[in-house]
Amino acid sequence: MSFEKVKEIIVDTISCDEEKITFEAKLQDDLGIDSLDAMELSMALEENYSITIDEDALKGFVTVGNIVEYIDKAVA
Template identity: 30%
Template sequence: MADQLAAKLQQEEQVDSPTTTLGRIGEIVEKATGVESEQVTAGTSPSDLGVDSLSMIEITVRCEEAFGVRLDDATVLGFSTVGEFADYLDEHAAAEA
């Protein structure tokens, strides 16, 4: 299933991608859940966005592809806000670059 999702992600066009990590996460959340990216703020929790377990898997895979960071379930489930997740991605994307 992850391979199929990765293939789908590669086919999607990247038009007017935001430049901040938080903005990029917002677009990923919008694609996975339909929640408008503007509703995704640093203080927003996944439950505030109505993210279910399947959506979280899709968001995780999309973020791995977009940021080049490997994410495990325990790490992803440990974040209480989108801002914490964005900070983690910033730190680890720089380390893996």
């Protein structure tokens, strides 16, 4: 599972409190990620994992867990 790496990327990209980032944390409600943050995070994830995240998948990211599950499938 890539949770720890995703957590690290979120902290580096949007500078939120690391302790708030849990598998169940909601990106918008709990972490305060807005659309610009989401784009920056998407680009950082794509670069880090050498993948492409399509817009539909990006819209489906509600929790940190959604990102981790997507990454795990994409790099499997």
